Amino acid sequence: MSETSRRPLIAGNWKMNLNHLEAIALVQKLAFSLTPEQLEKVETVVLPPFVDIRSVQTLIDGDRYLIGFGAQDVSRHASGAYTGEIAASMLAKLGCTYVTVGHSERRQYHNETDEVVAAKVRAALAEGISPILCVGEPLEVREAGTHVAHTTEQLLAAVDGLSAEEVAKVVVAYEPVWAIGTGRTATPENAQEVIAALRAALRKSFGDVAESVRLLYGGSVKGSNVAEIMSQDDIDGALVGGASLNADDFTTIVRFPEHIG
Numbered sequence: 001m002s003e004t005s006r007r008p009l010i011a012g013n014w015k016m017n018l019n020h021l022e023a024i025a026l027v028q029k030l031a032f033s034l035t036p037e038q039l040e041k042v043e044t045v046v047l048p049p050f051v052d053i054r055s056v057q058t059l060i061d062g063d064r065y066l067i068g069f070g071a072q073d074v075s076r077h078a079s080g081a082y083t084g085e086i087a088a089s090m091l092a093k094l095g096c097t098y099v100t101v102g103h104s105e106r107r108q109y110h111n112e113t114d115e116v117v118a119a120k121v122r123a124a125l126a127e128g129i130s131p132i133l134c135v136g137e138p139l140e141v142r143e144a145g146t147h148v149a150h151t152t153e154q155l156l157a158a159v160d161g162l163s164a165e166e167v168a169k170v171v172v173a174y175e176p177v178w179a180i181g182t183g184r185t186a187t188p189e190n191a192q193e194v195i196a197a198l199r200a201a202l203r204k205s206f207g208d209v210a211e212s213v214r215l216l217y218g219g220s221v222k223g224s225n226v227a228e229i230m231s232q233d234d235i236d237g238a239l240v241g242g243a244s245l246n247a248d249d250f251t252t253i254v255r256f257p258e259h260i261g
């Protein structure tokens, strides 16, 4: 995180955890634990399962919590006969401001291709929702040393053809697949290397707007490693999985500026 105008973003991806009652309890705990100053300094967002979102919205809107919320996936289609799918317009109506797109678990278990991911990015943007576009290499790519090229290709495939104005609304999350849920994190320097390369690729294709795009790191982020990760120049936040399910763990992560000298 360098001294720029990019506001840090910590997003909690709950994945397929917590029902709507548990969601309410967790968001309440977060709101009671974090001060308005902390939430002003660090944009804090939860990404619950679809069925929790209405409850989370009602709570956050009703009590005017300074916590954002979004979804974990979106249909590439606007509406129609797509059983089980959720349209971006439905998420927008619920007040979602973010949606993760192209998470490695969707790419791996639901066969999402770069083409599908690109269509979902567009679907979200069309409804004023910022996609949190996930990219990252599997272990064999890291071991082959081609991780920068791999993640850059994923990024450019997803944003190809967007305007600079649209790109400014995209958040990119670099999540090395081998670091997700494994307790293994990329070293802060490794994460910085890839994320700086992603920003350079955006700069080459879209110009100065690249300086305002927020790039996050994800993969076993915890209270104990977040400050070191966030000290890197190009890392603007974190996409947190496991540690976002516990209010104490997540608030410790959101409070990372207190641990940066």
Ligand SMILES: O=C[C@H](O)COP(=O)(O)O
Residues within 6 Å of the ligand: 013, 103, 175, 179, 180, 181, 182, 183, 218, 219, 220, 221, 239, 240, 241, 242, 243
């Ligand atoms: O979306 C979040 C990532 O997949 C990271 O998950 P994790 O923090 O449990 O490793």
